[in-house]
Amino acid sequence: MADQIKKVATRESYGNALKELAEEFPDLVVLDADLAAATKTSVFRKAYPDRHIDCGIAESNMMGVAAGLSLVGKVPFVSSFAMFAAGRAFEQVRNSIGYPHLNVKIGATHAGITVGEDGASHQCNEDIALMRTIPGMVVMCPADDVEAKAAVRAALEHEGPVYIRFGRAAVPVINDRPDYHFEIGKGSIVREGSDVTIVATGICVDSAMGAAEKLAADGISAEVVSICTIKPLDEEIIINSAKKTGKVVTVEEHSVIGGLGSAVCDCLSANLPTRVKKLGMQDVFGESGSAAALVEKYGLDAEGVYKSVKEFV
Incomplete structure (x- = not known):
């Protein structure tokens, strides 16, 4: 399929x-x-x-x-x-x-x-x-x-x-739906949840959605927030989701230093102190290999995100 x-x-x-x-x-x-x-x-x-x-x-x-x-x-x-x-x-x-x-x-x-x-x-x-x-x-x-x-x-x-x-x-292609609307500075909730918020950007939105499916099978309800515009960040959508779930995981195909995770932490520390786990490149350089193998190795595929979120929750 x-x-x-x-x-x-x-x-x-x-x-x-x-x-x-x-x-x-x-x-x-x-x-x-x-x-x-x-x-x-x-x-x-x-x-x-x-x-x-x-x-x-x-x-x-x-x-x-x-x-x-x-x-x-x-x-x-x-x-x-x-x-x-x-x-x-x-x-x-x-x-x-x-x-x-x-x-x-x-x-x-x-x-x-x-x-x-x-x-x-x-x-x-x-x-x-x-x-x-x-x-x-x-x-x-x-x-x-x-x-x-x-x-x-x-x-x-x-x-x-x-x-x-x-x-x-x-x-x-995950946004091919009639109600899709894009606006600079606006994120979207692509899956509702109550136990943990997964904030993802780029290719990691698909991984986050796959992880949420796996978490649901374990009885964990994950909300997935898709963020295309990292600056200006949609602070409202992140604060509201964090209020509901109390735990946030960020996922990005980028260093955990200075990217989406840092932007989300800046937002929450100022407005709603919340536990955050940042998934991405953990202060390391990449290496040569197939795209799929690298995404899996660095834990950014659906399985890797699922394991990290489950451990965090």
Whole structure:
């Protein structure tokens, strides 16, 4: 049955969304750093070659080019791997885009350990932490194809800098429902529960839902909160859920330092002191291996999350 679930890599969603939105947003231009085939901006380039700029392997310079384009009325979407977009070009993102609060969008693909065989050098588990620290930067990490496309549209409609994190590996489509609604800064309860709250982002939303099913079989009622926008965080949904359950577990394909878990802890320590367990990369680098094997090894699959939550509860 699991094999019949539709799976799409959110980097594919990114490329498709840019192409689909190009006519509606005539000022949209796309920049890439010699990685269009991997980031999937090649889909946009094929349809709108005059609105796609390959800046070469010069990510820091590309951020400056994007800043300039935004100042003449264009809405640039800058694309590269998360390790380069958030890591290598951090200074330019901070000083050339964040400080003047320019209308630049950053599409960072190949984030987290699901980059797989490319190994620790390319598995960026620090990008959410880095981007959260830049004043005024919106930070999003979509869970699936539906949410990724919605996030790209929301970024284009938002005035100001936005960072969106996309993945390399194909992941289950879980938001394909008629009542799905996306808004920057709003989370959603994807499963009601009363014993523990699982707050998840990105690919870990699917893992959290799978874990909740397993917990239910043990008589533990888990509420699953899906958070796409890590900044600004939907504090209300987290506080209300924590009030109900009294225990919170965060799950992310990112370091437990500075990411979703830290944002949730900041929120709860200030508003509703609650026990929190953070699941993610525990202050370690990743390693080379298949995406599935790595997600399992670091306890971020449904079974791993289930075991951690059960132990915590």
